[in-house]
Amino acid sequence: MRKIPVTTKFGQYTVSVGSGILDSLSTRIPALAGNPRKLVLVLTSPEIWALWGERVLASLEPREPIVLFLPPGERHKRMSQVERLTTEMTKAGADRSSLLIAFGGGVTGDVGGFVSAIYMRGIDYVQVPTTLLSQVDSSVGGKTGVNLQTGKNLVGCFYPPQAVVADISLLSTLPQRELRAGIYESIKAGLIRDAGLFRFIEANAKRLTKANPRRSRRWSRLLSGSRPISFARMSEKWACACFSISVTPWATPSKRPAITARCCTARLSPGV
Numbered sequence: 001m002r003k004i005p006v007t008t009k010f011g012q013y014t015v016s017v018g019s020g021i022l023d024s025l026s027t028r029i030p031a032l033a034g035n036p037r038k039l040v041l042v043l044t045s046p047e048i049w050a051l052w053g054e055r056v057l058a059s060l061e062p063r064e065p066i067v068l069f070l071p072p073g074e075r076h077k078r079m080s081q082v083e084r085l086t087t088e089m090t091k092a093g094a095d096r097s098s099l100l101i102a103f104g105g106g107v108t109g110d111v112g113g114f115v116s117a118i119y120m121r122g123i124d125y126v127q128v129p130t131t132l133l134s135q136v137d138s139s140v141g142g143k144t145g146v147n148l149q150t151g152k153n154l155v156g157c158f159y160p161p162q163a164v165v166a167d168i169s170l171l172s173t174l175p176q177r178e179l180r181a182g183i184y185e186s187i188k189a190g191l192i193r194d195a196g197l198f199r200f201i202e203a204n205a206k207r208l209t210k211a212n213p214r215r216s217r218r219w220s221r222l223l224s225g226s227r228p229i230s231f232a233r234m235s236e237k238w239a240c241a242c243f244s245i246s247v248t249p250w251a252t253p254s255k256r257p258a259i260t261a262r263c264c265t266a267r268l269s270p271g272v
Helices: 021-028 046-060 079-091 106-121 132-138 168-173 176-193 195-210 217-232
Strands: 002-008 011-018 040-044 066-069 099-104 124-129 143-148 151-158 163-167 243-248 258-263
Touching: 011 021, 021 046, 021 163, 040 046, 040 106, 046 066, 046 099, 066 079, 079 106, 079 143, 099 106, 106 124, 106 132, 106 143, 106 151, 124 132, 132 168, 132 176, 163 168, 176 195
Parallel strands: 011 163, 040 066, 040 099, 099 124, 124 163
Antiparallel strands: 002 011, 143 151, 243 258
């Protein structure tokens, strides 16, 4: 298992990466230490809970968390769901000392983080991402928000989690399409600031899509290498530090694509 410290101007937390670490979830959440009466809420989707819910409940014993459900998909990443969830939280007795665990993919993480940021002006939350894309990107950096009819992620804020627990064994149920989506996101991170990560993906692309996430160390390397660019997103000035990645084929199909990465601002230093 790897522990990756994250320090930003908004706070400090730890990203834990490993196989099977969901079973020790409560020990990786600082807010639960020495506080057995703390109310814990778990935001997840019915599909994810059916697969892993028993393990989450066992890892949080003797606490009995309140489970909140959010249907999967971008169409449910809306303000109407935020109102429904926060209303359910008040009925469950959640207060400023409560903790929310966002257990799912990118939509669950974005909505869970946003709900945590605005409920009673902010409560602690933890990201437990279950897809490769959310493990390498959206769960880290504190980027939260929901969609409007006029566009994606138009309402949101930057609000850091107390911890991120990325259990790579949870990837074992993902289809190949979902795994590739996470690999593509890691490629962007490699292009922008980590040549070693890019070379690693280039050398291991076929093995990554065929590897068993429960046993392969390659996944841990992929997740760890993708972190720095996500850390850089922990800023309300992300609009001034955006990146553009484009892939343009050469004239002949036998040639490799010309891959260009350009940063639209000089504000983001190499040490960020």
